[in-house]
Amino acid sequence: MYRKGYNSRRIRGKLIVCDYLSASVELEQHIPQTVSFSLAQLEEMIGRYSTLYVKPDIGSHGIGIFKLKCLTEGFELYEIVKKKQMTNQYETLTAVYDRINTASSAKLIIQRGVELDRVNGRPYDIRAMVQRKKGGIWTVTGFLVKVGAADKIVTNYHQGGTIYTMNQLGKLQGLSASQTQLRIQTLTLTALKISRLLSEKQSGMHEMGIDFAYDVEQQLWVLEVNSNRPQFGPLKRLDRRAYDRMKRFAASYGRRSH
Structure with a gap:
């Protein structure tokens, strides 16, 4: 760094x-609205907003950012790995949480998505x-x-x-x-x-x-x-x-x- x-x-x-x-x-x-990252906070925030961003609390250049969208059934998760963007769908919020935890070792925050x-x-x-x-x-x-x-x-x-x-x-x-x-x-x-x-x-x-x-x-x-x-x-x-x-x-x- x-x-x-x-x-x-x-x-x-x-x-x-x-x-x-x-x-x-x-x-x-x-x-x-911005809160610390946890499963409970993820559940509460997605209940309020249809789109969320999950970001490193300390970071720049758009690295390690996730975008979560609530679908009619399940969730869509976009993620930035270096300069590559990937998209996957998950049936449960727990699966989303597990994926983010696996992909990132940084301290994360959750932020309301702005269109x-x-x-x-x-x-x-x-x-x-x-x-x-x-x-x-x-x-x-x-x-x-x-x-x-x-x-x-x-x-x-x-x-x-x-x-x-x-x-x-x-x-x-x-x-x-x-x-x-x-x-x-x-x-x-x-x-x-x-x-x-x-x-x-x-x-x-x-x-x-x-x-x-x-x-x-x-x-x-x-x-x-x-x-x-x-x-x-x-x-x-x-x-x-x-x-x-x-x-x-x-x-x-x-x-x-x-």
Whole structure:
């Protein structure tokens, strides 16, 4: 596992981040219900939601993620192994639980599935990069839109996804420039609220990659907050201005790679 050699502390674990954010009156509406992984929790969550995600509590690049769908009879389980996606059906939830336990040795969480908005027929989410220089205020230094590969359950660039800018996304979805700008403003304000709250819980933080998603009804959700070396390298060719800004901020707290 990568170990950071620069000055920016992190909050370790997706579940504790969700707990912090869910406790905020301002932010709780954006946080999908997230619980620790067990058979009892799996039974309770699938009783509430027809689709669930099971993820490593600590992990990235879309590795080790499962998607569970409730069928008329039985269950369908999608899983990512390295860069390969597999699908199997199971008659019982116990069989699903056993399969996940066999396939993963990591500490896992269960998260309510969100039916993501789409562009060109593919689901996407939006990474907001939030940074601050030493002694400075939190600043949203840029966005990248991660569009999933065909039929993949994750949107990650490392799993074959495509990267867009916010303006490209807006144009492809037929939004006006003012509608795209309103989205950017909403994402910016929400990202700053998240960064301020989490940095009160953990001192010494200088960067966060916040993954947002709109669902099919345009409700805004926070899927994940990555404070362990969030990536922005894919922007280098796509949006050099934003990339260079992120690099300048990163260099101020000692980060030399992206």
